[in-house]
Amino acid sequence: MNKTDVLIIGAGPTGLFCAHQLGIIGLSCEIVDNLDKAGGQCIELYPDKPIYDIPAIPECTGEELTNNLLQQIKPFNVKFHLNERVEELKKVENRWHVKTSSKQEFDVASIVIAGGVGSFEPRKFPVKDCEKFEGSSLFYSIKDKTIFKDKTISIFGGGDSALDWAIELSNTSKVNLIHRRDGFSGAESSVQKVKELSEQGKLNLYTKYQIDTVSGDKNIEIVKIKHDDGETKELKTDYVLGFFGLIMQLGPILDWGLNINKKTVEVNTENFETNIDGIFAIGDICSYPGKLKLILSGFHEGALAARGCFKYAKPDEKLRFEFSTTSKAAQERLGVKK
Amino acid sequence: MAKITYNTHDGKTHTIEVQNGLTVMEGAVQNDIPGIDADCGGGMACATCHVYVNEEWLDKLPTKEDGEEDMLDMAFEPKQNSRLSCQLTVSDELDGLVVNIPSKQA
Numbered sequence: 001m002n003k004t005d006v007l008i009i010g011a012g013p014t015g016l017f018c019a020h021q022l023g024i025i026g027l028s029c030e031i032v033d034n035l036d037k038a039g040g041q042c043i044e045l046y047p048d049k050p051i052y053d054i055p056a057i058p059e060c061t062g063e064e065l066t067n068n069l070l071q072q073i074k075p076f077n078v079k080f081h082l083n084e085r086v087e088e089l090k091k092v093e094n095r096w097h098v099k100t101s102s103k104q105e106f107d108v109a110s111i112v113i114a115g116g117v118g119s120f121e122p123r124k125f126p127v128k129d130c131e132k133f134e135g136s137s138l139f140y141s142i143k144d145k146t147i148f149k150d151k152t153i154s155i156f157g158g159g160d161s162a163l164d165w166a167i168e169l170s171n172t173s174k175v176n177l178i179h180r181r182d183g184f185s186g187a188e189s190s191v192q193k194v195k196e197l198s199e200q201g202k203l204n205l206y207t208k209y210q211i212d213t214v215s216g217d218k219n220i221e222i223v224k225i226k227h228d229d230g231e232t233k234e235l236k237t238d239y240v241l242g243f244f245g246l247i248m249q250l251g252p253i254l255d256w257g258l259n260i261n262k263k264t265v266e267v268n269t270e271n272f273e274t275n276i277d278g279i280f281a282i283g284d285i286c287s288y289p290g291k292l293k294l295i296l297s298g299f300h301e302g303a304l305a306a307r308g309c310f311k312y313a314k315p316d317e318k319l320r321f322e323f324s325t326t327s328k329a330a331q332e333r334l335g336v337k338k
Numbered sequence: 339m340a341k342i343t344y345n346t347h348d349g350k351t352h353t354i355e356v357q358n359g360l361t362v363m364e365g366a367v368q369n370d371i372p373g374i375d376a377d378c379g380g381g382m383a384c385a386t387c388h389v390y391v392n393e394e395w396l397d398k399l400p401t402k403e404d405g406e407e408d409m410l411d412m413a414f415e416p417k418q419n420s421r422l423s424c425q426l427t428v429s430d431e432l433d434g435l436v437v438n439i440p441s442k443q444a
Contacts, residue, residue: 046385117377123444126415158411180416211417228418245412247386247444263375277444292378305386 002079004028005313006306009110011085011254012018012040013113014283014298016069023076023304024330027313029112030079032086032100034119038129039066041116041284043293044246059188065295069089077334085119087252094312108310110278113265114298115285119251123244125156129214130240137219138240147239148173154223154235156211157243160185163190165241170203178206178225214240235300240297260289270302271308280305280314340433344371344389347441350429356428362437363423365441373410373439382406386422386443392436399426414442430443 006022008015011033022029037043040060042051051057054180066315081104088099089111098106122140124130131139142165149172155162158179163186166177171335177194184191198205212226223240228233250263259266259275264287267273272280272288281302292299308317331337342365343353356365366374366387375386382405391399394420406425410416423437 041378041383045378046381123412123414126442159408181407185411245385247412248384249444263377279382323416 001023001105001107002030003107004030004079005109006030006309007032007086007106007110008112008114009033010040010114010116010283011035011038011080011082011115011287012114013042013069013295014068014116015040015063015112016073017054017074017299018112018282019078020069020073020116022273022309023073023078024309024333025306025319026333027306027309029075030106032081032084032106034083034085034121036078036083038070038082039063042066043135044120047248051186052293053294053296058180075333083252087110088293089256094315098265103186110280110287110309111304112309113253113279113281113285114283114302115250115253115281116248117215117250117263117284120246121249121251122242123247125211125240125242127211127213130211133214133216133220133240137216137238138214138242140242140244141304144145151238152176152236153177153239153241153287154237155241155243158185159245159247160186160190162241163194163297165194165243166203167197168196172318174205174212175202176205176206176237178209178211180208180210182308206233211242213241253292255290264291265270265300270304272305273308280308340428340430340435342412342428342432343434343436345436345438346371346373347439348372356386358429361424362389362428362432362435365428366423367417368376371439373443374423375443376424382422382425384411385413385422386408388416388443389437390417391419391420392438393419395435398431399427400404414440414444 005027006029011031012257014237019029047063063300077236084100090097096108142313148169152174154176155166156178166175169175201215204214208228209225210223214220222234223237224234263272265281267281267288269288272282274281282300284304339355340357345351354369363376377386391403406422410420423441
């Protein structure tokens with residue numbers, strides 16, 4: 001059981017800055033995120049796109065913003081739990097117990113949901129039968145590539161993941177690459193490589209085709225694909241891989257009894273607490289009259305939510321308002337006191 | 339102003355007057371038309387405002403910018419007449435546009 005004052009759900013800019021605000025008022029926190037790195041949408045959706053509306057930073061990329069925030073919270077030694085999704089929530093006396101997808105448990109005084117538009121999950125095939133084979137002969141990510149050796153693999157998608165895996169697996173497997181159009185969104189060099197491999201007969205390329213059905217007994221044996229003009233083909237295959245990027249889903253948070261409105265959590269604007277005492281929501285995931293989905297708004301919300309957490313973590317103490325320029329306590333926590 | 343018709347997957351038809359300058363996505367979201375998620379808020383980064391445009395309108399719409407087709411690769415059941423509604427800015431020329439909202443966005 002990990003015991004800390006506050007559990008932050010989501011390591012995007014809002015969650016990271018909230019960790020800073022908690023640290024500076026002397027509260028401890030840990031952060032859970034379903035992605036494999038911090039940064040949230042900034043890293044997953046637009047790492048290289050410039051952002052122009054962070055106060056006092058005329059221009060920075062999502063990646064730079066994330067790195068700066070990580071730098072800013074360094075003094076607080078915040079523990080990250082990546083590749084984990086929060087699942088269960090239980091109230092135990094005055095504390096919250098939270099369990100994650102990999103069965104980690106947290107015992108915390110309060111929770112700050114900074115989950116953006118939800119946790120990132122792989123986009124799946126629209127075909128219903130795919131569910132039956134998911135995890136055995138159908139995957140949306142690759143954990144152990146050795147299982148594909150000498151097998152036939154049908155890869156769907158046109159982005160970098162699809163192209164990179166098609167190229168790599170073509171060394172040891174028979175690869176079919178299926179994509180809905182002639183153009184690809186992946187790197188031009190990968191597209192060229194795939195076309196070369198296709199011309200050399202080392203990979204079968206099917207463009208303007210999409211998945212139609214999958215069939216098989218325990219494992220997939222046949223994947224049927226359909227051309228834009230309606231023609232279908234049946235491909236024998238041992239595995240099917242789909243790479244359609246990530247989609248954001250609220251997931252188990254929906255079952256926590258929070259007031260949810262259009263995929264967002266309703267909060268007050270005093271401290272961004274939800275309808276449940278001790279659970280706060282900040283950033284894109286929260287809604288209130290006048291809400292703006294800007295990073296700067298998330299920073300403000302995080303600062304107030306952090307102060308809202310104080311009374312749950314230290315019920316017998318009173319929080320005094322202080323400036324970081326002059327507060328000795330804050331400077332000690334930041335490790336900058338001379 | 340343009341009248342935009344949104345056919346939702348449950349068979350209902352919603353015709354709305356949408357102000358020039360808003361996108362077809364915003365017209366749907368502001369009027370609570372179900373089925374357009376627009377998770378990224380119009381940044382062409384998520385493909386959850388995907389619509390099928392009625393054939394006769396396909397050629398009359400602004401052409402796809404770089405990146406829209408890439409994003410449509412990720413959409414749920416993309417077709418030839420797929421567009422991202424966040425990329426369709428409403429003007430008088432779009433008066434009468436009909437879009438069909440897919441069964442799901444993901």
